[in-house]
Amino acid sequence: MKTAKKIGLFGFGTVGKGFYENLKKHPHLPAKIEKVCVKRLDLPRIGHELYFTNNPDELLEDPNLDIIVELIDDAEAAKVFVEKALNNGKAVISANKKMIGESLAEIDLWHQAFQPNFLYEAAVGGGIPIVHAIDGFFRDQDITQIRGILNGSSNYILTQMQQQNWSYEQALKDAQKKGFAERNPSLDVSGMDAAYKLSILAYHAFGQVPSMKSFEIESIEDVTSDDIKKAKSKRRKIKPIATLVKGSDGISCAIKPEAVGPNDEFYSVDFENNAVSVETLVSGRHVAVGKGAGSLPTGSSVLEDLKRLLQGYSYQVSKRVKTVA
Template structure:
């Protein structure tokens, strides 16, 4: 984009304010905010009133504005805004992971049809530039897996539980008070937020455009003192881990809590930070860490995309164009399942059981089960049940004993 960037912002909440802060502290980007569309015109804000409007068309139909920055929390409204902007030839930067994940295929088509870029680095893991790295640095590498902590809110909660011995409800309230969790924390604690991010990561890792409903997410909402004590006795921490991995010609993916050993790099990722492990044939293992929540880290990622537009950057989706892979639930996973002894669970679903325990109130099983059987089991949504991936887990296709990239190079320390 050879001309000066003229910005039209949708939303001026946490991320919008963060963008304004970092934009005014950087000297290398020639970008100017022209207009900001907001939902509430009476709210007191840090900028003069002339910047703000309630009419989206003041931005979408403004020929002076050449970049739309979408930062609102309504995915349906966000999609209509982004679609209109792309159709009118305006470049778009978005931080809305649900909007992007829900409409990935159509957004890709719009970019190709109207030859305009849509950039969304801030939609996945905030300050970590994972999308650009997957798109460019790993363009010709043979990626084996990407996994990690994609949600700063739940990591903050889990850190408080294990580091300060807080109970779940107290840790959640502290996360809300610190601005790292919403008043309604469902998207975070039930692992929908990291699932939407994983859908985006899948597109840039393996070239797969998947519907979010295809990906199984299981959060930390059922975490109990029993589970926490079990982890501490074993010397583990619990982290909410999103994963996508290639096994032969299949891609497996999901989001579940996981026991992690002290030597696992994810164990050291605390509070609102995210951590991402990338596994490939040529570079083997690489690790990224950075803040995954907060106005300035996310605003910085948005600013990075705006900067990229100054040299006409856009995603090329090369992996999608050469993709011959498909998503699969047909693999084994080793899990810890805690349940109330007042209700049984079907042990016949497990192909192997390594450990069992019961007392008057609770019991647990550690064993291997088909991922498809796990997500479709009759007990998976029970409030008295919790599922955590074993620290010893090794993914393998059902009825297969093939060697994975991880097995070739050994465990990541």
């Protein structure tokens, strides 16, 4: 039997707990959480035997820890922790799409400079392994477009507004109650969450990091009851669509609510589900659908990255062309 890899976990919120619960269901995996770093030690933590600390260096400087799993909501702190862990020879898994989306130029250098692997599937598609697919199956195909519902929180809110005739505020409160939206939902509903994810997909699909200033971004907060009525009258649904297109003049990126009809591949993708469509010149269009929000779906994506790390997998961003600041 393989010697179990020792994990240091940053964060024990929604995703951190989801990862912990998923890992417990796979006792055959040669990996175990040894330490957890959290902001507050005074919160009650019942039903587990984990060791908690609020000192990051207890994890980052521990030579016995092999893997760091970063699942916190502070992008600046996450970047510090990830870089320090890589420098200290530890493999890293992250779900922090803001940190990754804003730091892709540096992350490109990390992939080239550090032997330890750095994986971040959970930062993009929730339960959909889209980064892995682009880095593997689609790697040698000419991708022309990636289109998707990349934010489960926004999709859930818009679904409830249309199915229940709820106001935006009612739908948001319900999403927060069910763990699909954060207490501060601005990143999700503004479209920025999807923008960071689209940047990550652009990097893996085209080897480029488009400038966020060039993105066309519209918030779902701007969707009115009149917009919904108009869409319904035309048998359409309003969906939070993110689109990445590679054209002769470069890459274009847009994140905005769109009214889609029954023939659209995302028409029936409701509630907290995500969906991604990849269009290639070689094999045509491929569509994947899966849970995009919630503790267990995202935690399961982190677990899949752990399995890949244990198998020695690393990203092969072979289409790396140039980095656009």
